[in-house]
Amino acid sequence: MNKINVGIFFGGCSPEYSVSLSSASGVILNLDQEKYNPVLIGISQKGEWYHYAGPVEGLLSDTWLTSSHCTPAVLSPNRGENCLILLGQEGVSRIPLDIAFPVLHGGNGEDGTLQGLLELSGIPIAGCGTLASALGMDKDRAHRLVGLEGVRVPMHLVLEPDTPMEAMESFAEKIGYPLFVKPVKAGSSYGVTKVACKEHLASAVALAFKYDNQALLEENIPGFEVGCAVLGNRELITGEVDEIELSGGFFDFTEKYTLKTSAIHVPARIAPAKAEEIKEKAKCIYRALGCTGFTRVDMFLTPEGEVVFNEINTIPGFTEHSRYPGMMKAAGYSFQEVLSRIIDLGLQRA
Ligand SMILES: Nc1ncnc2c1ncn2[C@@H]1O[C@H](COP(=O)(O)OP(=O)(O)O)[C@@H](O)[C@H]1O
Numbered sequence: 001m002n003k004i005n006v007g008i009f010f011g012g013c014s015p016e017y018s019v020s021l022s023s024a025s026g027v028i029l030n031l032d033q034e035k036y037n038p039v040l041i042g043i044s045q046k047g048e049w050y051h052y053a054g055p056v057e058g059l060l061s062d063t064w065l066t067s068s069h070c071t072p073a074v075l076s077p078n079r080g081e082n083c084l085i086l087l088g089q090e091g092v093s094r095i096p097l098d099i100a101f102p103v104l105h106g107g108n109g110e111d112g113t114l115q116g117l118l119e120l121s122g123i124p125i126a127g128c129g130t131l132a133s134a135l136g137m138d139k140d141r142a143h144r145l146v147g148l149e150g151v152r153v154p155m156h157l158v159l160e161p162d163t164p165m166e167a168m169e170s171f172a173e174k175i176g177y178p179l180f181v182k183p184v185k186a187g188s189s190y191g192v193t194k195v196a197c198k199e200h201l202a203s204a205v206a207l208a209f210k211y212d213n214q215a216l217l218e219e220n221i222p223g224f225e226v227g228c229a230v231l232g233n234r235e236l237i238t239g240e241v242d243e244i245e246l247s248g249g250f251f252d253f254t255e256k257y258t259l260k261t262s263a264i265h266v267p268a269r270i271a272p273a274k275a276e277e278i279k280e281k282a283k284c285i286y287r288a289l290g291c292t293g294f295t296r297v298d299m300f301l302t303p304e305g306e307v308v309f310n311e312i313n314t315i316p317g318f319t320e321h322s323r324y325p326g327m328m329k330a331a332g333y334s335f336q337e338v339l340s341r342i343i344d345l346g347l348q349r350a
């Protein structure tokens with residue numbers, strides 16, 4: 001049987017470059033090597049593309065780029081070529097790609113830009129296409145569409161660089177403190193601040209604008225955050241719902257990747273009927289945003305038992321300890337099987 005060539009994209013021109021290296025390592029190490037042949041495509045923080053033929057350790061130690069295993073490479077938008085073009089010193093060569101699996105987080109990879117190039121080139125995508133990826137990245141537009149489905153979303157105000165301070169302060173008075181300030185398009189909690197009082201508003205807004213040209217002023221939702229792993233194109237399956245237990249503050253970058261004072265419970269410590277409701281809401285959100293392949297849907301569960309949408313992650317963390325594989329594992333699907341299904345779904349869609 002011929003193996004399927006899976007182009008695995010890692011790195012990327014985004015603050016979440018290092019997170020992508022960990023996720024891509026998780027994907028490579030758990031891919032069914034009998035069925036798939038990983039073709040590694042590394043994107044540097046400057047946005048340069050390389051074919052990487054070295055060991056996975058090069059990703060874990062972030063030394064892949066300095067190694068002799070890298071050859072500059074590009075993807076042609078020409079339909080039907082379906083290959084990675086290597087620009088080696090001895091000349092041009094090609095590696096056919098049966099499917100592309102972007103394992104990039106944040107801008108320039110998770111946001112529809114790479115997906116657009118892949119769609120032009122006709123290479124099937126493992127995961128969401130251009131539209132869902134772009135919507136998933138944009139917290140304002142995602143909220144508006146999900147709200148139309150009758151799912152509660154936090155109240156928010158979109159801030160432009162020239163939004164007057166008085167407008168921010170009067171909206172803040174309306175929703176009350178604490179509140180959240182965050183970039184419209186970012187991830188891994190970069191640029192997110194929980195603001196306790198009016199005096200800290202301006203600095204939080206300035207931080208959010210470091211990551212995007214729009215920011216959100218958002219109502220604080222009490223309770224805790226829950227996640228749901230969704231997989232499928234038309235027929236959807238879900239993992240077990242998980243729960244983030246915080247010991248204060250919010251799920252910031254350090255907590256996400258060290259879990260120093262927080263914990264993740266899978267399954268969530270909630271009534272089975274509530275878990276079912278969350279799974280159904282997650283599927284509804286997935287469909288509303290046009291997701292395909294896989295996505296992690298994040299919501300809050302309030303003390304009154306209300307489910308409130310937070311965001312979707314069209315390329316969630318994919319390390320051995322990440323939430324998406326963890327939720328699927330709790331539902332009986334191994335990491336390897338999840339990856340095989342994701343690739344199959346991408347091929348089916350094409
Ligand atoms: N409206 C909110 N109410 C309560 N907590 C929030 C709210 N928005 C964000 N948070 C907290 O901040 C974290 C990061 O915010 P999020 O919107 O998920 O951004 P990111 O895309 O960076 O993960 C969340 O995991 C949660 O802990």
Ligand SMILES: [Mg+2]
Binds near residue numbers: 188189298311
């Ligand atoms: Mg989040």
